[in-house]
Amino acid sequence: MAFFLLLIIVTVLRIESVAPGPGNVYTNHWAVRIPGGRGQADRIAAKYGYINFGQIGSLEDHYHFHHSRVVRRAAYSLKGPHSFIHMDPEVAWAEQQVVKPRVKRYVQSDPSFIHFNDPKWSNMWYIHCNDKSSRCRSEMNILAAWQRGYTGKNVVVTILDDGIERNHPDLAQNYDHLASYDVNGNDHDPTPRYDSRNENIHGTRCAGQVAAVANNSHCAVGIAYNVRIGGIRMLDGDVTDLVEAMSLGIRPDYIDIYSASWGPKDDGKTVDGPGPLTKQAFEQGINKGRKGLGSIFVWASGNGGRQGDHCSCDGYTSSIYTISISSTTENGNKPWYLEVCSSIIATTYSSGEFNERKIVTTDLRHRCTDGHTGTSVSAPIVAGIIALALEANLLLTWRDVQHLLVKTSRPVHLKADDWKTNAAGFRVSHLYGFGLVDAEAMVLEAMKWRTVPAQHTCSHTPERRTRNETAILTQHVAYLEHVVVKVLIVHPRRGDLEINLISPSGTRSQLLANRLFDSSNEGFRNWEFMTVHFWGERAEGTWTLEIVDSLSKLRNPEVLGNLKEWTLVLHGTSQNPYQPSSAQHSGSRMVEIPALEEILEEPELEEEDEYDGPCHSECGDQGCDGPDSDHCLNCVHFSSGSLKSGRTCVSHCPLGHYEDTASRRCRRCYKGCERCVARSAGDCLSCRRGLFLNTLNSSCIDTCPPGYFADENQRQCLKCHNTCMRCLRYADRCTACSEGYSLAGMTCVPECTNGTFFHLEEMTCSPCQSSCRTCTELRQQSLNTLQTQGPLFLIYSPPFLASNNSLLSATAAEQATRCKQPRLLAWSSGNVSS
Numbered sequence: 001m002a003f004f005l006l007l008i009i010v011t012v013l014r015i016e017s018v019a020p021g022p023g024n025v026y027t028n029h030w031a032v033r034i035p036g037g038r039g040q041a042d043r044i045a046a047k048y049g050y051i052n053f054g055q056i057g058s059l060e061d062h063y064h065f066h067h068s069r070v071v072r073r074a075a076y077s078l079k080g081p082h083s084f085i086h087m088d089p090e091v092a093w094a095e096q097q098v099v100k101p102r103v104k105r106y107v108q109s110d111p112s113f114i115h116f117n118d119p120k121w122s123n124m125w126y127i128h129c130n131d132k133s134s135r136c137r138s139e140m141n142i143l144a145a146w147q148r149g150y151t152g153k154n155v156v157v158t159i160l161d162d163g164i165e166r167n168h169p170d171l172a173q174n175y176d177h178l179a180s181y182d183v184n185g186n187d188h189d190p191t192p193r194y195d196s197r198n199e200n201i202h203g204t205r206c207a208g209q210v211a212a213v214a215n216n217s218h219c220a221v222g223i224a225y226n227v228r229i230g231g232i233r234m235l236d237g238d239v240t241d242l243v244e245a246m247s248l249g250i251r252p253d254y255i256d257i258y259s260a261s262w263g264p265k266d267d268g269k270t271v272d273g274p275g276p277l278t279k280q281a282f283e284q285g286i287n288k289g290r291k292g293l294g295s296i297f298v299w300a301s302g303n304g305g306r307q308g309d310h311c312s313c314d315g316y317t318s319s320i321y322t323i324s325i326s327s328t329t330e331n332g333n334k335p336w337y338l339e340v341c342s343s344i345i346a347t348t349y350s351s352g353e354f355n356e357r358k359i360v361t362t363d364l365r366h367r368c369t370d371g372h373t374g375t376s377v378s379a380p381i382v383a384g385i386i387a388l389a390l391e392a393n394l395l396l397t398w399r400d401v402q403h404l405l406v407k408t409s410r411p412v413h414l415k416a417d418d419w420k421t422n423a424a425g426f427r428v429s430h431l432y433g434f435g436l437v438d439a440e441a442m443v444l445e446a447m448k449w450r451t452v453p454a455q456h457t458c459s460h461t462p463e464r465r466t467r468n469e470t471a472i473l474t475q476h477v478a479y480l481e482h483v484v485v486k487v488l489i490v491h492p493r494r495g496d497l498e499i500n501l502i503s504p505s506g507t508r509s510q511l512l513a514n515r516l517f518d519s520s521n522e523g524f525r526n527w528e529f530m531t532v533h534f535w536g537e538r539a540e541g542t543w544t545l546e547i548v549d550s551l552s553k554l555r556n557p558e559v560l561g562n563l564k565e566w567t568l569v570l571h572g573t574s575q576n577p578y579q580p581s582s583a584q585h586s587g588s589r590m591v592e593i594p595a596l597e598e599i600l601e602e603p604e605l606e607e608e609d610e611y612d613g614p615c616h617s618e619c620g621d622q623g624c625d626g627p628d629s630d631h632c633l634n635c636v637h638f639s640s641g642s643l644k645s646g647r648t649c650v651s652h653c654p655l656g657h658y659e660d661t662a663s664r665r666c667r668r669c670y671k672g673c674e675r676c677v678a679r680s681a682g683d684c685l686s687c688r689r690g691l692f693l694n695t696l697n698s699s700c701i702d703t704c705p706p707g708y709f710a711d712e713n714q715r716q717c718l719k720c721h722n723t724c725m726r727c728l729r730y731a732d733r734c735t736a737c738s739e740g741y742s743l744a745g746m747t748c749v750p751e752c753t754n755g756t757f758f759h760l761e762e763m764t765c766s767p768c769q770s771s772c773r774t775c776t777e778l779r780q781q782s783l784n785t786l787q788t789q790g791p792l793f794l795i796y797s798p799p800f801l802a803s804n805n806s807l808l809s810a811t812a813a814e815q816a817t818r819c820k821q822p823r824l825l826a827w828s829s830g831n832v833s834s
C-alpha cells in the first residue's frame with residue numbers, strides 16, 4: 001500500500017513537471033460553437049462522449065464541453081474518438097483549451113515599475129532588486145506597499161534622538177517643525193550640535209530612513225517618503241527621567257509615531273528601565289495620545305550582542321507599550337550586535353558582517369551615507385512601515401498596530417535555532433519575534449482591520465515559598481497578548497540566572513538567559529520580564545515559571561539565590577480578537593425593526609355581556625368594555641397601535657411614534673426615526689441605533705455629510721472643528737482641512753501668509769519681526785538662543801560649517817566639557833560619502 005502511494009506521488013510529480021515545459025498544457029475542456037440551440041449542442045456532446053457544461057458566458061452558440069476520459073493536464077493533445085468532434089459538420093468550431101500562465105502582478109518584484117532618480121536608489125537593496133544577478137532582498141515588500149498607493153501621506157513620525165538636520169536637502173521638504181522640539185536646548189529647533197567628531201549624526205540618519213524625499217535627485221528614498229518628519233533632540237546632554245518623560249510626551253495628539261533607537265547601556269551587566277515619570281509618559285501616550293487611539297512607540301531592541309546582553313534587562317524594550325524591533329543581516333544571519341529576548345515583536349534587515357551590505361540614508365552636513373548600521377536601523381524602518389499602515393487606516397489603535405505586526409511578519413529565511421509555532425499558530429523566535437516585517441501585508445491588513453476588543457489585564461501572585469505553585473486564571477483574559485512576569489529575586493550573581501515561562505498550551509519562552517558579564521549581587525527587585533511568544537494563545541490553565549541557576553566559577557557555591565515573590569500579569573482580550581463578536585455586530589449600521597409592532601394580542605372575543613366595572617385611567621369619556629387600557633372606547637391622551645394589532649390608550653406615545661394631538665393618535669415616525677414631530681423624513685428628533693441625526697434637515701442617515709462626524713453616543717452628526725473639512729469620530733480628528741489650513745496628522749494647522757509665522761505656543765499665525773518680509777518661527781527661536789547662549793551657538797548655523805571647518809575645531813574643546821551620556825544603541829562606523 002505504501003509503495004503504491006509512493007508511486008502515485010511520483011507520477012503526479014512527473015506530470016506536473018512535464019506540464020509547464022516549452023509546449024502547451026492541454027486540459028480536458030473544449031470550447032465549441034454549434035448553431036441550432038442548446039438541444040443540438042447536447043446531442044453532439046453526447047455523440048462524442050462529452051458533457052455539455054452550458055453556454056460560455058454571454059456568447060451565443062458557444063458551449064463549454066468537458067471530456068472526462070482525456071488526461072487532465074497533458075503535454076499533448078491526445079487523439080481518440082472524441083477528437084472526431086472537430087470534423088462534425090454540425091460543429092462550426094471547436095478548440096481544446098490550453099493552460100495559460102498567469103502571474104499575479106504585484107508578486108513580481110520588477111524594479112522597472114518604479115525608478116527614482118535619487119543617486120543611492122540603486123543601492124537600496126532592502127527595498128528592491130536592482131540588477132537581477134545580485135542577491136535580491138526585497139522581502140519586506142516596501143515597493144509593493146508604495147505601488148498600492150501608500151507612502152505615508154498625512155502621517156507624522158518623530159525621531160527621539162540627538163537632533164535632526166532639518167534643512168538637509170533630502171529632509172527639508174518633509175520636515176515638520178510641529179513634530180519637533182529640542183529638549184536639550186529647550187527650544188523649537190532640533191538641529192544637531194555640530195562637532196569635529198560628528199558625534200550627533202544618529203538622529204539625522206534615522207530620519208532619512210523614514211522620510212528621505214523620493215525622486216529629488218538627492219541621496220536616498222525614505223520608507224514613507226511622503227510622511228511628515230520631526231525630531232526631538234534629547235540625547236545630547238544629561239538624559240534624566242525628566243528629559244525622557246518630556247520627550248515622549250511632546251504633542252501626543254499631533255505626532256503619530258515616535259521612533260527611538262536608544263536605551264540603557266548595552267554592556268551585558270546593566271538592568272535598567274524607564275523611571276517613574278517616563279513610565280507615566282508611556283501610559284499617557286497610550287491612553288490619551290492620538291486622541292485616544294494611543295501613541296505608537298517603536299524601539300530598537302539593543303546592540304549588546306557581543307557583550308552577551310539580553311534585551312529583557314532593558315525596560316524600554318520590554319515595556320508592552322513599545323514595539324521592539326530586532327535586526328537580521330542581508331543573508332538572514334544573526335548579526336553580531338543582536339540581543340535576544342522575548343519582547344521582540346518583529347525584525348528588519350540591517351547591517352551584518354563586513355561583506356554584507358548596510359543601510360542607505362541621509363547624513364549630517366547635507367551628506368548621504370550607505371553605512372548606517374545596527375538595530376538603530378530597524379526601529380525607523382518599522383516606524384516608516386507603520387506610517388504606511390496608518391495612511392491605509394487612520395483609526396488603528398496602538399494595540400491594532402502590534403496585532404498587525406504579529407499577524408503579518410514572517411520567518412522567511414531568517415536563521416535561528418529556536419523558531420517554534422505557538423498554540424495560536426504564530427511562528428516566533430527569541431532572535432526575531434514574529435519575523436521579517438512585510439509592508440504590503442501590513443497595509444492590506446490595515447485597510448480591512450477591525451479594532452481589536454478592549455484590553456483586559458489580570459494578575460496573580462502565587463503564595464510565597466511555594467516552589468511549585470500553579471495558578472488557575474480564568475477571569476477576563478481569554479486570548480493572550482503580552483504576558484509579564486514580575487519577580488523579586490535575591491541572588492549573589494545575577495548573570496547566572498536563566499528564567500523560562502511555560503504557558504498552559506506548553507509553549508516555552510525564555511525570559512532571561514545567562515549574562516556572562518553580569519556579576520551584580522542586586523538580583524531583580526520587582527523587575528518585569530515581558531514576552532509576546534504566547535500571543536493569541538488561550539490564557540486559561542497552568543502556568544509554570546522555571547528558574548535555572550547555573551553556578552559559574554566566579555561565585556561562591558555556598559551562597560544560594562532566592563525567589564521571594566513573583567507575579568504573573570496576563571494582558572489580552574476576553575473575546576477572540578480576530579472574529580467579530582456578536583457585541584460588535586449589534587453596533588453595525590442596520591436599521592432595526594421596531595419591536596413595538598410585535599404586540600401580540602389574543603384574538604378578539606365575541607361581544608359578550610356588558611362590562612360595568614371601573615375603566616383604566618387612560619380611558620376617555622366614552623367608557624370601556626374591560627378593565628385594561630386596551631378596553632377603552634376612547635382615550636384621555638392618545639391611542640396607540642392599529643386595528644390589526646389592537647389599540648390601547650397611552651399617556652405618551654412609544655418610541656418611533658409622534659403624538660398627533662388633533663386626532664389623539666400615536667402615529668408612526670418616518671423609518672429610522674426614534675422620536676419625531678411629524679411623519680416625514682425631515683421631522684426626526686432622534687434616530688434609531690446605527691443611524692445619525694442630520695441636524696441640517698432633521699433626517700436620520702447612516703453617513704454624515706461633509707464637515708460632520710457620526711457621534712455614536714448622541715447618535716447625531718456633529719460638526720467638525722471649524723478648521724476641519726472632514727473628520728472621523730471626533731470633531732478635531734481631521735482627515736481634510738478647510739481653506740487656509742493644511743492637514744498634519746489629524747490636525748489642521750493654518751497656512752500662514754507672508755509676513756506672519758505659525759506661533760507654536762499660541763497655535764496661530766503671528767506677525768514676523770518688522771525687519772522680515774517672510775519668516776518662520778524657527779528663525780526667531782534661533783535668534784533668541786543665540787542671544788542667551790553665547791558664541792557656542794554659532795556652530796548651529798550650517799553655512800559656517802560648510803565654508804569654514806577651522807571654526808569647528810576651535811569650538812570642539814569647549815563642547816567636550818559638556819556632559820554626554822553614552823546612551824545610544826548604535827554608533828555607525830560606516831563610510832561617509834557626500
Ligand SMILES: *[C@@H]1O[C@H](CO)[C@@H](O)[C@H](O)[C@H]1NC(C)=O
Nearest residue numbers: 113114115116117214215216
Ligand atoms: C522621477 O523623476 C523623473 C524626472 O526626473 C521622471 O521621469 C520619473 O518618472 C520619476 N519617477 C517616479 C517613479 O515618479
Ligand SMILES: *[C@@H]1O[C@H](CO)[C@@H](O)[C@H](O)[C@H]1NC(C)=O
Nearest residue numbers: 466467468469470542543544
Ligand atoms: C512540580 O509540578 C510538576 C508538574 O505538576 C511535577 O511534575 C513536579 O514533581 C512538581 N515538583 C515539586 C518539587 O513538587
Ligand SMILES: *[C@@H]1O[C@H](CO)[C@@H](O)[C@H](O)[C@H]1NC(C)=O
Nearest residue numbers: 681682694696697699701705
Ligand atoms: C438631508 O440632507 C442629506 C444630505 O445632507 C440628504 O441626503 C437627505 O436626503 C436630506 N433629507 C431630507 C429629508 O431632506
Ligand SMILES: *[C@@H]1O[C@H](CO)[C@@H](O)[C@H](O)[C@H]1NC(C)=O
Nearest residue numbers: 751752753754755756773774
Ligand atoms: C509670499 O511671498 C512669495 C515670494 O515672496 C510669493 O511667491 C507668494 O505668493 C506669497 N504668498 C502669499 C500668500 O502672499
Ligand SMILES: *[C@@H]1O[C@H](CO)[C@@H](O)[C@H](O)[C@H]1NC(C)=O
Nearest residue numbers: 800803804805806807808810
Ligand atoms: C575660517 O575662519 C577663521 C576665523 O574666522 C579664519 O581665520 C580662517 O582663515 C577661515 N578659514 C577659511 C578656510 O576660510
Ligand SMILES: [Ca+2]
Nearest residue numbers: 182185187189
Ligand atoms: Ca535647538
Ligand SMILES: [Ca+2]
Nearest residue numbers: 118213218220
Ligand atoms: Ca532623495
Ligand SMILES: [Ca+2]
Nearest residue numbers: 266302304309
Ligand atoms: Ca541592551
Ligand SMILES: [Ca+2]
Nearest residue numbers: 317319322324
Ligand atoms: Ca516592547
